[in-house]
Amino acid sequence: xxxxxxxxxxxxxxxxxxxxxxxxxxxxxxxxxxxxxxxxxxxxxxxxxxxxxxxxxxxxxxxxxxxxxxxxxxxxxxxxxxxxxxxxxxxxxxxxxxxxxxxxxxxxxxxxxxxxxxxxxxxxxxxxxxxxxxxxxxxxxxxxxxxxxxxxxxxxxxxxxxxxxxxxxxxxxxxxxxxxxxxxxxxxxxxxxxxxxxxxxxxxxxxxxxxxxxxxxxxxxxxxxxxxxxxxxxxxxxxxxxxxxxxxxxxxxxxxxxxxxxxxxxxxxxxxxxxxxxxxxxxxxxxxxxxxxxxxxxxxxxxxxxxxxxxxxxxxxxxxxxxxxxxxxxxxxxxxxxxx
Amino acid sequence: xxxxxxxxxxxxxxxxxxxxxxxxxxxxxxxxxxxxxxxxxxxxxxxxxxxxxxxxxxxxxxxxxxxxxxxxxxxxxxxxxxxxxxxxxxxxxxxxxxxxxxxxxxxxxxxxxxxxxxxxxxxxxxxxxxxxxxxxxxxxxxxxxxxxxxxxxxxxxxxxxxxxxxxxxxxxxxxxxxxxxxxxxxxxxxxxxxxxxxxxxxxxxxxxxxxxxxxxxxxxxxxxxxxxxxxxxxxxxxxxxxxxxxxxxxxxxxxxxxxxxxxxxxxxxxxxxxxxxxxxxxxxxxxxxxxxxxxxxxxxxxxxxxxxxxxxxxxxxxxxxxxxxxxxxxxxxxxxxxxx
DNA sequence: CTGAAAGCGCTTACAG
DNA sequence: CTGAAAGCGCTTACAG
Numbered sequence: 275x276x277x278x279x280x281x282x283x284x285x286x287x288x289x290x291x292x293x294x295x296x297x298x299x300x301x302x303x304x305x306x307x308x309x310x311x312x313x314x315x316x317x318x319x320x321x322x323x324x325x326x327x328x329x330x331x332x333x334x335x336x337x338x339x340x341x342x343x344x345x346x347x348x349x350x351x352x353x354x355x356x357x358x359x360x361x362x363x364x365x366x367x368x369x370x371x372x373x374x375x376x377x378x379x380x381x382x383x384x385x386x387x388x389x390x391x392x393x394x395x396x397x398x399x400x401x402x403x404x405x406x407x408x409x410x411x412x413x414x415x416x417x418x419x420x421x422x423x424x425x426x427x428x429x430x431x432x433x434x435x436x437x438x439x440x441x442x443x444x445x446x447x448x449x450x451x452x453x454x455x456x457x458x459x460x461x462x463x464x465x466x467x468x469x470x471x472x473x474x475x476x477x478x479x480x481x482x483x484x485x486x487x488x489x490x491x492x493x494x495x496x497x498x499x500x501x502x503x504x505x506x507x508x509x510x511x512x513x514x515x516x517x518x519x520x521x522x523x524x525x526x527x528x529x530x531x532x533x534x535x536x537x538x539x540x541x542x543x544x545x546x547x548x549x550x551x552x553x554x555x556x557x558x559x560x561x562x563x564x565x566x567x568x569x570x571x572x573x574x575x576x577x578x579x580x581x582x583x584x585x586x587x588x589x590x591x592x593x594x595x596x597x598x599x600x601x602x603x604x605x606x607x608x609x610x611x612x613x614x
Numbered sequence: 615x616x617x618x619x620x621x622x623x624x625x626x627x628x629x630x631x632x633x634x635x636x637x638x639x640x641x642x643x644x645x646x647x648x649x650x651x652x653x654x655x656x657x658x659x660x661x662x663x664x665x666x667x668x669x670x671x672x673x674x675x676x677x678x679x680x681x682x683x684x685x686x687x688x689x690x691x692x693x694x695x696x697x698x699x700x701x702x703x704x705x706x707x708x709x710x711x712x713x714x715x716x717x718x719x720x721x722x723x724x725x726x727x728x729x730x731x732x733x734x735x736x737x738x739x740x741x742x743x744x745x746x747x748x749x750x751x752x753x754x755x756x757x758x759x760x761x762x763x764x765x766x767x768x769x770x771x772x773x774x775x776x777x778x779x780x781x782x783x784x785x786x787x788x789x790x791x792x793x794x795x796x797x798x799x800x801x802x803x804x805x806x807x808x809x810x811x812x813x814x815x816x817x818x819x820x821x822x823x824x825x826x827x828x829x830x831x832x833x834x835x836x837x838x839x840x841x842x843x844x845x846x847x848x849x850x851x852x853x854x855x856x857x858x859x860x861x862x863x864x865x866x867x868x869x870x871x872x873x874x875x876x877x878x879x880x881x882x883x884x885x886x887x888x889x890x891x892x893x894x895x896x897x898x899x900x901x902x903x904x905x906x907x908x909x910x911x912x913x914x915x916x917x918x919x920x921x922x923x924x925x926x927x928x929x930x931x932x933x934x935x936x937x938x939x940x941x942x943x944x945x946x947x948x949x950x951x952x953x954x
Numbered sequence: 955c956t957g958a959a960a961g962c963g964c965t966t967a968c969a970g
Numbered sequence: 971c972t973g974a975a976a977g978c979g980c981t982t983a984c985a986g
Contacts (some may be wrong), residue, residue, distance in 0.1 A: 333670030
């Protein structure tokens, strides 16, 4: 079918310009080291032949791919889609390309993907969260692949992190809930196993309860996948608790939307009969009725800064320090003030 | 900081196993061509040394990267996030890795990204829609890079497509709208320039109008970016039309959610005062109140089949034929039956 | 500032 | 079935 037109090589360009391949290579990679006259001649030949460097050869000789890998739980969650979009844009702005894989929240799959992206020559890796087998970090270190953990902020970890304080944010939201007079609190959490963000949010809730002299262990908690239907189902179960919760807090907005649906199906009004809170502040949180009280997380900014930080490390600039982003509690209709 | 432990090469494995590098290479790439005894010895050495093939060298020698590139408008639209997730999963199942770039619906940026992914050694490319500069297709053909256009179904195009009939789907939805007694129809369209899906949907509406003896040119149309706020604004403008529309059809669900918001802000009830329709059937369409009448598109399936089809072409299996997926009209609360 | 040449680590005809 | 060797197309010390 399609004939492969002979793709020009460095050699062809060198010959056409009457210089050595070394000079052509320099014109392309460090033009300031070639005198202008020579450079012009070379560039004209490059244009004329439509030359593009051969990727494999370049990678092999330079030992770099200008490719960054990212492994996220799933692109179907808007927070990762948004963060990854910003991450990719920033990568592109700095001359890097994005390699993407997903783990479906499964540590085993994530390990496989890490090895796969490393085998594909990723110059650096973006991972979500920081809780994983130390052997994985050891493996990456042995191959000198920089890693950045995002969606968490852990200033004391060995690797850099770019994210926010999941625990503190949830604690802050829970404090508001308590301030609003709620005493019977239930939680629909994401699966905490292998998900340090979910685990931290649960701990944040417990922190707030303890600080207010409430029994942190008495709180009904259901762990369930981040799906609307799972949220609806967990909500129905939690509403059977005795005493019945006056507020159902959720590990993220997707679960909160599910809880909202559960309430509707049970014929309960939100927030009159029961309050609901979320986490993340995805678009959905403001679109549903009632609008959901949640924690705003700057996902785009997180993706952008993660890209900058990671590239700085790959290029051995910057100090590789962790960056903390600020989240903020957004009080909306779905949370009732019982003291009012 | 981290010392680069010497990464073992093919040579090291060959020496350890007492065979040539050719044999080690064969054990890894076509094991059936090596006798079992030798193969075992080699595999033990591979394990012992923790050998992983060097990516650049392999690419250069084999002239393949086992990497597929995808360029989508934006991951922030749930339809692309979902399709891309399925695409990536299928790629992974077949031993390929995904390179992702985004175009923000800008042909210029898309061209740049195509060149960038080709330069990164993509073995094949997934693009959205099919309407682009012929020179781009010529460029890809000259480099023997297979391309697949998704989200459209064009059986007569030179390149394979995997998608659905945008025009026919919109025509079908519009027919329902007309059957329901609506005569004053308005459209909030995506930007049709450089977006053949948006253009096809507009044409589909016109088809239906003509077929029912209505004036296709009299329909008020506003083209606007796929953003909720843009949809709300367009809705407010369209409701000033004389005669006032009884239904505002939208180019996708995001715009429809915006229209819904616009209606709420104007104090209009949907569908009592005005009907609204969308396109795509993203989760949002069933979450909002009232639920949105829309066209269901099998995004995950499209991503999965696109991956299979593209890999088959890359590996020179299959015939590279286009695949049509079925969409279906979903009648929900947001469309009022005026004949009832 | 520029060139000759080694070297990066694989794969793959070609022999045997 | 296995090996010796060429070759893939760059980059980069090293000279000059």
